[in-house]
Amino acid sequence: MGSEKDCDQSNNLMIELTQGRELAKQLRDHLNHTCSSLQSGGFLVERILSSYEKALSMLNFTGVYLGGIQCTISSSESIPSLANSSPRSEDSERNSIRDQPHKIVLKKRKAALRWTEQVRVDPETGGEGPPDDCYSWRKYGQKDILGAKFPRCYYRCTHRNSQGCLAIKQVQKSDEDPLVYEITYRGRHTCMLASNAMQPSEKRQKLCTLQQEVKQSLKVKSEELDDKEQIFPPFTLPQTESYIFSDSLTESSDLIGSFSPPFISSSTSESNLFSLIDFQSLESDHTEILSNPTSVTNSPIGDVDFSLDPIEFDPNFPFDSPDFFV
DNA sequence: AATATTTGACCGAC
DNA sequence: GTCGGTCAAATATT
Numbered sequence A: 001m002g003s004e005k006d007c008d009q010s011n012n013l014m015i016e017l018t019q020g021r022e023l024a025k026q027l028r029d030h031l032n033h034t035c036s037s038l039q040s041g042g043f044l045v046e047r048i049l050s051s052y053e054k055a056l057s058m059l060n061f062t063g064v065y066l067g068g069i070q071c072t073i074s075s076s077e078s079i080p081s082l083a084n085s086s087p088r089s090e091d092s093e094r095n096s097i098r099d100q101p102h103k104i105v106l107k108k109r110k111a112a113l114r115w116t117e118q119v120r121v122d123p124e125t126g127g128e129g130p131p132d133d134c135y136s137w138r139k140y141g142q143k144d145i146l147g148a149k150f151p152r153c154y155y156r157c158t159h160r161n162s163q164g165c166l167a168i169k170q171v172q173k174s175d176e177d178p179l180v181y182e183i184t185y186r187g188r189h190t191c192m193l194a195s196n197a198m199q200p201s202e203k204r205q206k207l208c209t210l211q212q213e214v215k216q217s218l219k220v221k222s223e224e225l226d227d228k229e230q231i232f233p234p235f236t237l238p239q240t241e242s243y244i245f246s247d248s249l250t251e252s253s254d255l256i257g258s259f260s261p262p263f264i265s266s267s268t269s270e271s272n273l274f275s276l277i278d279f280q281s282l283e284s285d286h287t288e289i290l291s292n293p294t295s296v297t298n299s300p301i302g303d304v305d306f307s308l309d310p311i312e313f314d315p316n317f318p319f320d321s322p323d324f325f326v
Numbered sequence B: 001a002a003t004a005t006t007t008g009a010c011c012g013a014c
Numbered sequence C: 001g002t003c004g005g006t007c008a009a010a011t012a013t014t
Helices: A004-031 A035-039 A041-058 A090-099 A192-197 A201-217 A283-290
Strands: A105-107 A112-120 A137-143 A152-157 A168-173 A180-186 A276-282
Touching: none
Parallel strands: A105 A276
Antiparallel strands: A112 A180, A112 A276, A137 A152, A152 A168, A168 A180
């Protein structure tokens, strides 16, 4: 168990899976240029991607493997900067965000991932309320936050009960600019592709329209980053992307998880949707989410899986099982 | 009727 | 004790 040979095999497997996934992403981005393609080929690509995500999640490898393996990142996607940040309180974190707009901040802890976006809504096209995304959320709470003008709203995925999707998000209006929403995502969506599989074409069409609207409404002013800060290309969120982060390139074994941002992939040069994204893993998220009485029965992907330490990877996992790559 | 939202209560962390 | 996050009953909406 845990021999170098096993390690090499799993590494090779990761490389192959990652390459396949990246190619599928490129195909998806290509198809995303037209709405109609989303309804046909796009759906197939999503399924292909889903398979790759599952496989990689089982390997606890859902993005950039930091353990010495090169992996291909398509030019149309952006992996957030591995910029570091020392631990700090959420308030000081927020202040730092404002001091350095557009800077992508990562923080690493152990298990689940948490990331924050600051989204400016176009008052004309965005309308009232927080910006929409391609997932359906159900509000489950609202809280006045100390020192904040506006309350924080808590949302969970609508499919939490039906599909065991454990994704949640928090939305809070910015103190300084009411048009800016700070949206914190936690947990991974496991519902989207499965639900899409059962959606009629008109829903896919609606989704596509929504994507266009989101593109319009979530535009934020785009300023150029200093080259020193712009470790990765300008950030755009793919639709079913998964990332894995670490606060240090040297901490190869500390893979912290995957995520599926619910936003649109864009390979164009249009304005970035987000001025800032702050990634943060939370150790406590893990038990929190797992304590949910709703068991996850539909998918092996979830917080449970991506929290597994790579060392715990079982080289005897039946990858050759006919049911594995579904 | 089914589903979503509101909102006070509750709980754990600090 | 406070605070942030979640629960769940009541209420609203579809």
